[in-house]
Amino acid sequence: MNTLIIYDITGTILSSPITGGYIKPTGELHYLELEIPEGKIIKSINTETKEPVLEDIPKSDIEKLQEQVNNLAQANAELTSIVAMGNSNA
Numbered sequence: 001m002n003t004l005i006i007y008d009i010t011g012t013i014l015s016s017p018i019t020g021g022y023i024k025p026t027g028e029l030h031y032l033e034l035e036i037p038e039g040k041i042i043k044s045i046n047t048e049t050k051e052p053v054l055e056d057i058p059k060s061d062i063e064k065l066q067e068q069v070n071n072l073a074q075a076n077a078e079l080t081s082i083v084a085m086g087n088s089n090a
Contacts, residue, residue, distance in 0.1 A: 005032045005052070011045040 006015040009027035032050065036042060040054040059067075 002033050002035055005034065005042060005045065007031070007045045007047075009047060011047045011053075013042060013044060 004015075005013055007013050007030055008025040009030075012023060012026065014023050014025050014029070030045075030047075030050075032045065032052070034052060036052075037054070039057055041057050043053045043055045045051070046053055
């Protein structure tokens with residue numbers, strides 16, 4: 001789905017579904033109609049190339065916690081394996 005991005009001469013995005021607020025424009029207004037790749041957000045517009053400057057969508061707190069849970073589960077499994085091997089040698 002295409003998204004309409006309105007930006008000023010500095011590359012600051014003024015209007016899109018992303019900003020959700022109002023920023024006073026500097027100079028002329030321009031627009032781009034583009035498709036934002038999945039997992040990305042638009043940080044600004046490169047005014048020389050008329051291309052969006054994209055960033056990865058930051059991980060949510062839940063995603064960060066899920067990674068920690070997965071890492072802890074893996075570490076726990078490794079420790080359990082080490083302890084089990086130590087008990088079998090005794």
